[in-house]
Amino acid sequence: MSIFTPTNQIRLTNVAVVRMKKGGKRFEIACYKNKVMSWRSGAEKDLDEVLQTHSVFVNVSKGQVAKKDDLTKAFGTDDLTEISSFYFT
Template sequence: MSIFTPTNQIRLTNVAVVRMKRAWKRFEIACYKNKVVDLDEVLQTHSVFGNVSKGQVAKKEDLITAFGTDDQTEIFTYF
């Protein structure tokens, strides 16, 4: 009997999920804890999510409605 481990799943170990509500929508980003030196060191992935644990990336229309842009680097400054 062999144990199957999916290789296409990203494990969110030692990660803090930062949540924000804006324009009646919830957004999330996945960050490493205790990192404040550089944005690239803090972010685990350069994506804004609707739900991090399910891997659901936020819809472009929702980002534009809530933040006025779909530029994710600019949106990270709101968090």
């Protein structure tokens, strides 16, 4: 009997879920807790260090990624880097 280990599963640890409601829908991104606090205080300058993944989710804990159509309607673009910067402005 062998143990099945999924290779496409990403474990998110030390997660701070940052939520935003825009266009009637709620979107979430996964960030590092301590880095979010550093970003908000102005100590951290690099957004890539704050984000755990460059995906925008509908539900981070379930791993439900937001649809491109919903992102385009709400933010006017489907560029994930640009959308992530909306969260921290």
